[in-house]
Amino acid sequence: MKKLKFSIIGCGRISYKHIEGLAKNFEEAELVAVCDIVIERANKRSEEYYNLCGIEPLVYNDYRKMLDEVPIDAIAITTESGYHSEISIYCLNLGKHVLVEKPMALSTADAKNMIAAAEQNKVKLAVCHQNRFNLPIKQLREAIDKGRFGKLINGTARILWSRDMSYYKQAPWRGTWEQDGGTLMNQCIHNIDLLQWMMGGEIDTIYAQTGNYIRSIDAEDFGAIIIRFKNKAIGIVEGTACVYPKNLEETLSIFGETGTVCIGGLAVNKIETWQFADELEDEVALTSFKDDDPDTVYGFGHIPLYKDFIDAIIMNKQPLISGKEGIKAMQIILAAYKSQKTGMPIKYEGLEFSTIEMKNSDIR
Structure with a gap:
């Protein structure tokens, strides 16, 4: 089976759990690119994934450029909360599946627009409530x-x-x-x-x-x-x-x-x-x-969260924490x-x- 190609946008505090979640689901998905406006943070996460999986993701500081240049199936968005909706909708409208950190947005209108974008583009939207x-x-x-x-x-x-x-x-x-x-x-x-x-x-x-x-x-x-x-x-x-x-x-x-x-x-x-x-x-x-x-309050849930999201894409079903659940x-x-x-x-x-x-x- 062809592996799903993932990227991560936002390489701050929580993103290491997404590296871990993808690394533990390596048979079905691989991380091909990481992006952060602070390029040193993106480099660090790329190195972490390489140490775990032997593959070095490409590094970007502009997610639009990354999406233009790299074939990607699904994206994890782990930026500041205030940017979740803008970046998610951009990616969803390109036909990319999106797993977004909590909270999915900071307004009900933005969250509903994210859900609508996923439905209109026939892609999956999931929210990180890993517990x-x-x-x-x-x-x-x-x-x-x-x-x-x-x-x-x-x-x-x-x-x-x-x-x-x-x-x-x-x-x-x-x-x-x-x-x-x-x-x-x-x-x-x-x-x-x-x-x-x-x-x-x-x-x-x-x-x-x-x-x-x-x-x-x-x-x-x-x-x-x-x-x-x-x-x-x-x-x-x-x-x-x-x-x-x-x-x-x-x-x-x-x-x-x-x-x-x-x-x-x-x-x-x-x-x-x-x-x-x-x-x-x-x-x-x-x-x-x-x-x-x-080891932290982030818990154990990111690995099964990624498994559920990957299965939802492969089997064309809704993830456990869809946009309608995450809101x-x-x-x-x-x-x-x-x-x-x-x-x-x-x-x-x-x-x-x-x-x-x-x-x-x-x-x-």
Whole structure:
């Protein structure tokens, strides 16, 4: 079978996980080019891939030039968040499959335009919510699909992390309304995605309070969200970058009339509580599962994420986290920002919003 030819646009902090994801799927895909406006970063990623696979990707600092000169099937976009939609739509309109980092965009309009571009050009669009591939998360989703919780009551996503000012100064786009958003959009979006995926997806109302307490950034360093789902269940999000002196936890907890599950670990990768009324024979083996923590909060999921995306292209099916799935967590956060701005609960249906509308809002 002919290998899919990939490129990566954006060679910053997260891109090494994309190098790893492609390297571990080498039988079906190979990285042929990397691009970054800082050419040294692109050179570094090219060298990393060469060390893993023995192939040295071409290096560019202009993605348009790269796409003109190199035959490419699929592109991973790992730039600053504010450029995701522009670059994605450009690539999709050239007939390229796109895997875009979270958040897929910073406005609902841009995200919908990305989805439309993928559909019009008959290519795949996927969003990097790699924690959906964690084994405990997959087991939790299976339990929900089987109805083991009975009536869902509530779920909580807690992201209690520390990001000091050196983190923001390392990349000045972080924490800005134009290119990033705050803690909810950058640090919390993965767990918010898991929460909405587990709780039923369709949302009625969102209410949020956010604040900027100790980080000198435009956006929030702490946020709390209450989500009322159409199935009457309630989701609660607590997200912060202000924990002293280091990351404390990232946990996802789901509660129903006949089940309680809490998943923790460094990247929601460990079962901490697993209790159901209908105890199964394999329950002991399941609850004794203890995956080692990954080396970073990025977790283990990029390798199966790439496998899923590659399979979607080869088999002409939708990836697990398509554009229509990837937009959901982003919309929740944008609704939370709108709620903070207005001081009111927000009816979710038909919402149109963007981070840039928060630019002149006082969130302190």
